[in-house]
Amino acid sequence: MSHTLGIRQAQKQKTRQALLDSALGLLEHQSLSSLGLREVTRAVGVAPTAFYRHFRSTADLGVALVEEALGSLHPMIEDTVSTAGDSDERIARAVELIAHHVGAHPAHVRFIARERHGGVQPVRDAIREQLARFAEEVAHALAEHPESAGWSDDDLLMLAGLYVDHMLMAASAFLEALDGSEAERERVARTASRQMRLISIGRRHWLG
Amino acid sequence: MSHTLGIRQAQKQKTRQALLDSALGLLEHQSLSSLGLREVTRAVGVAPTAFYRHFRSTADLGVALVEEALGSLHPMIEDTVSTAGDSDERIARAVELIAHHVGAHPAHVRFIARERHGGVQPVRDAIREQLARFAEEVAHALAEHPESAGWSDDDLLMLAGLYVDHMLMAASAFLEALDGSEAERERVARTASRQMRLISIGRRHWLG
DNA sequence: CCATGCAGTTAACAACTGTTCTCTGGAATT
DNA sequence: AATTCCAGAGAACAGTTGTTAACTGCATGG
Known part of the structure; x- marks a missing residue:
């Protein structure tokens, strides 16, 4: 049985998922190697620096998307x-x-x-x-x-x-x-x- | 029989080929959608604007590479x-x-x-x-x-x-x-x- | 031999990039 | 209730991007 997440962790996973979703959307017309970190955060409506709280780089995000x-x-x-x-x-x-x-x-x-x-x-x-x-x-x-x-x-x-x-x-x-x-x-x-x-x-x- | 090219056209085709070659080299570690026009011209040793004499865009260059x-x-x-x-x-x-x-x-x-x-x-x-x-x-x-x-x-x-x-x-x-x-x-x-x-x-x- | 054409140059533009540092507000822990 | 922690914000950094304009010099055709 999985432990119920606190408000904090829940919010974090929510923005993380938003980053993944937005990235996937942006990748319809380009490849991962041209996907910018700022581009993703802008689409989510979050500060560029927030990206680093979830992924080391866009390549890291890509691996998560494979999963x-x-x-x-x-x-x-x-x-x-x-x-x-x-x-x-x-x-x-x-x-x-x-x-x-x-x-x-x-x-x-x-x-x-x-x-x-x-x-x-x-x-x-x-x-x-x-x-x-x-x-x-x-x-x-x-x-x-x-x-x-x-x-x-x-x-x-x-x-x-x-x-x-x-x-x-x-x-x-x-x-x-x-x-x-x-x-x-x-x-x-x-x-x-x-x-x-x-x-x-x-x-x-x-x-x- | 193909007509012998003048010095002018020959030089043009030469730089064009250099652009294609450099681009192909740069594409070993990235995708075409992240290939920059300046990146290519820099690798060739030519001014960025010279690129436009041969290709409308990097997508255009890509089509030439397919050929x-x-x-x-x-x-x-x-x-x-x-x-x-x-x-x-x-x-x-x-x-x-x-x-x-x-x-x-x-x-x-x-x-x-x-x-x-x-x-x-x-x-x-x-x-x-x-x-x-x-x-x-x-x-x-x-x-x-x-x-x-x-x-x-x-x-x-x-x-x-x-x-x-x-x-x-x-x-x-x-x-x-x-x-x-x-x-x-x-x-x-x-x-x-x-x-x-x-x-x-x-x-x-x-x-x- | 002179005038035209055109490959390539130079300079400048606003807009964008990844990354660092500092700060803040509220949840989590004690 | 007091303290720690940390997701996200904000500002600033040097460096990059595509595209425009006006230029230079040399091969070409008359």
Whole structure:
């Protein structure tokens, strides 16, 4: 059970969250390496120096954003891969889930896609670590499938990495289609599904 | 036959290229959206205002860099996919070629991976357009293979997109391993090869 | 050989940046 | 009730940014 926070700590976490939210908003049209500390505090309506009470630098804030964007995603991933049903059902469910998540948290998805290869190393490292954790979890979930009989751990991790990469690609494609037509979003969903299906077919015939 | 440039035009292109080169260098540790015009001219050793003689803005320079990084890559791609030999030979050749290209032009690869989802829209658009062209060319090359009998154009483009995305993923992975050990680079190559092989197996069993 | 064109320079502009130091008011502790 | 603590404010710092204007010198075309 978590201890109830005092008025003081509560207010601090509130402004901290406001900083994170404003930063995420400002990052829609720029990269983290060009995000200014003053820019963020101005958007929140707080003095520039208040920033230092919460983060050492904008890079530090970026790492916190990685946690916020990816930290709560682990149960969802595992759940999707572990779900019963044949391959096509799982793929349909996964694509639907990705589309829904992008619609619900577009700024988070944009941030991850953008900063994965971005100019701020600590943030890149944080994202890489989280994605590696995802891949490991997916590999463990895949190992439970009957189709994975005879697979080496290394091959399972290789496949899991392919899935994770493709999930992020699909998420990014959905993001670009967010302001487009319904038909365009449908086209993205169909392409992502077929690509995942092709990978799954490759998986089925990998051995032998 | 190209007309020989006068002293004047030659000098102009020379400084223009110097601007592009310096910018590419500065972009190793930051994103385009944080690259300053003065920063670039200072690195070249030229007055800030000289920048405007060549580019309207840093975004404009970014688009030029996309051209430089991807424009000359089309023959190489087509050549690789069209090469004779069985699937495994083609994959080995492709991975080797990617590794070599990353080693020869790391800054270009970094720039494309970084700005593909970066904060500057005109640059994102330019990269997306070039990658779409790549996918189309790969699709046309794949259509020549006997394995592509019975494939629809749409499915071929879907597969080509998967290949292109994976090539860029592999290139980015090589880039991260550039300063690592030889063993690490070998591991990246093996993983990329197996992932491509899995996709190729999926391709072989796609129909039916 | 002279007049035009134009790549690059110089100087100045208001606006912005990250960071330091000092201060304040109210919550937390004793 | 008295004291400590600390999130946030305020002011000032030197340094940076993009953009404008008017200039200089040299290659070019007539």
